[in-house]
Amino acid sequence: MLAPVLLFAFKRAHELQQTLSALRANYLAAETELYVFVDGPRRDDEVDKVNAVHAVVNSIDGFKSVHRVYSKHNIGCADSIIAGVTQILKQHPSVIVLEDDVVTTPNFLDFMNQSLRLYAFVPQVFSIGGYTFPFRKPDQYANDGYFFQRTCAWGWGIWADRWNQVDWSLDDFDAFMANPLARRQFNAGGSDRVRMLKRAQTRDIDAWDIRLCYAEYKAGGYTLYPTISKTINIGVDSPDSTTEVVYDRYRPILDSGHQRVFALPNLVEVHPGYARQFRRKFSIPVRIWNKLLTYGTVVFRRSKRA
Template identity: 50%
Template sequence: MNAPIVLFGFKRARELSLTLDALKANYLAPETNLYVFVDAAKKPEDEPKVKEVHKLLDELTGFKSIYRDYAKSNIGCADSIIRGISYVLDRHSSAIMVEDDLITSPNFLDYMNQCLDYYKDKPKAYSIAGYTFPFKKPESYAYDAYFIPRHSPWGWATWADRWKSIDWSVADFDEFIKDKSRQAAFMEGGADLVRMLRRQIEGEIDAWDIRYGYSQFKAGGITVYPTVSKVQNIGFGQDATHTDIFNRYKTALDDGQKRTFDLPDVVQNTEYYKRKNIQQYSFATRFYNRLKTYAGMR
């Protein structure tokens, strides 16, 4: 049985429409149950935008079934996502998550379901990413997926047992932040991770994914990524989280022709891709991308 899709919306009807069109174009969409969660407006001026999203979703078809949950009051980004995924994973053994600023390839659901089935009994595989940077695949690399120690929230999937193990309070943060060796180990997934976790704990950001990634790290888990991206992020514009910055996440979206994937059997970090990922999240690369923003590049 195909894993359900958990879709999150808020106030961006235009982006959501593009996301829905791409999801409906997936080969497995008619055979897949869809759960939709929409947070309520935080400010009065956002209410018409949220109602526009409701109207779009009320008219939606193209899936095996559609469950709609429209919040009555504003929950907030992180809590809304945690609530929605928890609801679905209380009822299903796995799920595929999509937010309202993602374009998926036609074979996105094929890839996700095959990975969910293939790695369900391999607990070191903690999550499945749909997005990847456009890293050049080595000619000697035979697989359609690779592993690195960084969680990705852009079109992703997991299993109920992994999700229910997450400590959302990050109860051991004070101990962690004093341990330089553990911090260094966590940053094998990227030099930005410790800072993001600290900002979450200090209330500077409202993020669920850094907490998921930290719990994944503590459990010794890693994430499986596709060698060709099944997701493109379009959330770099008006009303977007990443408004008016250089989009360093542009990638080559899979053409969707391939529907059966060669997956690595051993769940361990893929050193070539791990090195490439560390380069992408290095301080030097992030500073260079900031300069591109200042130069007006988008």
């Protein structure tokens, strides 16, 4: 059986159209159940945009079946995703999750379903990612996927038993923050992670993904990433994005989409070549450089508008 796809949308009809067109072009689309969750407007000026999203969702075809869930009130990005995934994982053993600004290659569903089947009973594999940075493939590395200790937010899959391990309320947060070793170990997956977890705990950010990362860390788990990205985020600098406008440091090299069967690792371990590249991406010097590029991008756009 194929895992159902859960698609979360809010007020970006233009991006949603592109996401749906790409998903419909997947080889396995016609055999896949699609659940679409649309959050409600926060303010009166968002009503028309949400209604435009409803119109797009009402016209969806090309899938085995389409289930539409429209919220009358605004739930928020994190709570909407947590509630939706929890609900569907009561009916299915695994799910594939997308947001309305994640465009997929035609073989995305092939990669995700093959990976979900292969590692279903390998508890060290906590989740499956569809996105990767344009990392150089290490010499003599033959697999089409690699492991790292950080979850993926831009097209991902998970099983019910892993998802049910997550403590969304972060009840042990104070004990974690009081443990320097635990903080260092968590930041081994990226120097930004403790800071992001603090912001999620105080609700400074509406984030579900860093809490999923934290659960993976506590479980001693790994995420499988493709060696060539099967997704791209088209909403990084969208005016209706729920995140800040940033310099797009995440643009990947996309898979051509022709390959449908993948060579996946037999051993669940981190390859040192990928670990070096991944940790460098989230190192403090690289993050500072990216902030400077972000600032330069914002200043340039403002000067053009002026």
